[in-house]
Amino acid sequence: MPALPLHHYLIVGAILFALGLIGFLARRNLIIMFLCVEMMLQGVSINFAAFARYRGNLQGQAFILFIVTVAACEAAIALALILMLFRRHHSLDVSKWQELREPGEEPTEDVEPLPPAPREPPLPHLTPSGVEPEHRAEESHV
Amino acid sequence: MPYCLFSAVSPSVEWWPIVLPLLAGGAAIYLLLPRPQAYPMLWGIALGLPALVLTLVLLTRSGVISPETILFWSFSAVAILAGTLLVTQHNPARAALAFTLVVLSTCGLFLLLAAPFLMAATIIIYAGAIIVTFLFVIMLAAQSGLSDADDRSREPLLTTLTGFILLGTLLFVLQHYDNGVNEAARELDPLVERVQKIQSLDTREAMVQEVGEPGKDDDLFRQFKRVYSRKPQWKDLEERVEHVGFDWSDIDSKDAKAVEKSKEQLKALGTLAASARQRLNWMPLLARAPLSNMSGPPPTVEFENVRRDETQQLPRMPADNAAYLGRSLFGDFLLPVELGGMLLLVATVGAIAIAFRRS
Numbered sequence: 001m002p003a004l005p006l007h008h009y010l011i012v013g014a015i016l017f018a019l020g021l022i023g024f025l026a027r028r029n030l031i032i033m034f035l036c037v038e039m040m041l042q043g044v045s046i047n048f049a050a051f052a053r054y055r056g057n058l059q060g061q062a063f064i065l066f067i068v069t070v071a072a073c074e075a076a077i078a079l080a081l082i083l084m085l086f087r088r089h090h091s092l093d094v095s096k097w098q099e100l101r102e103p104g105e106e107p108t109e110d111v112e113p114l115p116p117a118p119r120e121p122p123l124p125h126l127t128p129s130g131v132e133p134e135h136r137a138e139e140s141h142v
Numbered sequence: 143m144p145y146c147l148f149s150a151v152s153p154s155v156e157w158w159p160i161v162l163p164l165l166a167g168g169a170a171i172y173l174l175l176p177r178p179q180a181y182p183m184l185w186g187i188a189l190g191l192p193a194l195v196l197t198l199v200l201l202t203r204s205g206v207i208s209p210e211t212i213l214f215w216s217f218s219a220v221a222i223l224a225g226t227l228l229v230t231q232h233n234p235a236r237a238a239l240a241f242t243l244v245v246l247s248t249c250g251l252f253l254l255l256a257a258p259f260l261m262a263a264t265i266i267i268y269a270g271a272i273i274v275t276f277l278f279v280i281m282l283a284a285q286s287g288l289s290d291a292d293d294r295s296r297e298p299l300l301t302t303l304t305g306f307i308l309l310g311t312l313l314f315v316l317q318h319y320d321n322g323v324n325e326a327a328r329e330l331d332p333l334v335e336r337v338q339k340i341q342s343l344d345t346r347e348a349m350v351q352e353v354g355e356p357g358k359d360d361d362l363f364r365q366f367k368r369v370y371s372r373k374p375q376w377k378d379l380e381e382r383v384e385h386v387g388f389d390w391s392d393i394d395s396k397d398a399k400a401v402e403k404s405k406e407q408l409k410a411l412g413t414l415a416a417s418a419r420q421r422l423n424w425m426p427l428l429a430r431a432p433l434s435n436m437s438g439p440p441p442t443v444e445f446e447n448v449r450r451d452e453t454q455q456l457p458r459m460p461a462d463n464a465a466y467l468g469r470s471l472f473g474d475f476l477l478p479v480e481l482g483g484m485l486l487l488v489a490t491v492g493a494i495a496i497a498f499r500r501s
Contacts, residue, residue, distance in 0.1 A: 022305035073489035093291035
């Protein structure tokens with residue numbers, strides 16, 4: 001029998017689920033939103049594993065395998081969709097798709113300007129390669 | 143304000159161990175979420191770390207310090223920290239790295255929960271998924287350069303509120319459940335101590351005196367029955383206490399056999415109490431649940447006999463986990479497994495159809 005009570009595991013699962021929810025709602029990058037959904041699924045999986053352990057049978061663990069299956073399907077479809085959306089707007093920003101909003105809604109606009117991009121360090125100068133070196137006529141001392 | 147709210151629903155739940163870490167954690171996430179004029183990262187860290195420590199100390203406090211509790215604390219701390227990083231990180235590549243940490247520490251928790259097969263399966267499957275995500279990040283984010291997507295968040299205040307109100311509700315319900323368990327344990331533990339004390343006595347006279355007169359209020363058996371009647375998962379124990387019985391006659395008997403017999407009876411009582419104590423952490427037993435024994439023993443099996451091979455009398459967890467899981471999947475869940483395979487096929491076809499470049 002495990003030394004810890006069941007609700008400890010449930011608390012960790014709940015925290016992961018809530019963090020994933022916040023990330024999904026707040027972030028605007030499609031790939032990060034996708035990762036946050038995966039994290040919510042991880043939180044749910046912990047709950048299932050804990051219940052399976054404290055029940056003493058394996059139905060919870062079997063259910064986690066189905067969650068993993070569905071997560072794999074979701075990943076395939078989501079990444080395909082992200083690829084397709086990226087081809088249209090050349091950006092991963094979900095706000096680029098806000099023309100899909102309801103008719104009466106105001107569009108959200110970014111008021112604050114972004115900070116200037118940090119200057120990239122200059123690339124080191126290397127001697128060009130692939131240039132044929134000068135051939136000096138061999139001096140003969142014969 | 144929160145006090146009224148909490149005490150109205152359940153007076154037994156203390157509100158500050160829940161509200162304190164929630165407030166600190168919520169403020170930390172709000173400060174750390176990416177925005178054009180970011181707050182100093184130190185503020186978020188200064189609020190977030192105490193919130194994490196408070197959560198682990200206040201909500202998951204347990205008296206025993208064993209390797210299991212230490213592992214649980216470290217795995218869950220890493221999971222929560224990496225989850226925060228994933229939510230607040232600007233750089234998608236780093237967010238994907240944080241997600242690997244979340245998956246790895248979740249796998250550690252799976253191991254603690256005696257699910258080694260799932261641990262391995264999750265690592266293998268998610269490793270593939272994360273590598274693919276990484277490729278996407280490198281392929282797409284490198285093309286688009288500095289964008290609004292990574293440096294802004296939508297409605298940071300409202301989303302943080304939403305998430306933490308949900309979390310607060312969940313934690314409140316969990317604490318409510320835990321309080322019920324603790325209350326029952328507080329009633330049971332003194333009785334168990336009494337049984338142990340009586341067992342250590344030498345003469346039958348002293349034993350009978352300690353057990354108490356039958357029918358009186360301090361009668362040990364009657365007190366056990368009263369405690370057992372309080373919880374639904376103890377219902378069958380109430381009857382079994384009666385079957386144990388105790389011989390009150392022959393008090394002066396110096397016969398060693400009689401003393402031994404009484405000790406045996408008390409030992410049976412102690413076993414019942416231990417079973418009750420362990421059932422507290424379990425779900426209530428549902429005897430009528432239509433389960434086959436392919437997914438392990440049905441919930442009506444006693445705790446001592448769970449995962450015990452009937453021929454060899456050896457416990458079967460967790461080395462046989464994969465065998466049990468296979469039997470469960472291809473016995474109880476055969477149709478869902480087939481449907482899962484079908485779903486994977488459909489998803490593959492769909493993904494190819496969606497991502498196919500028509501030109």
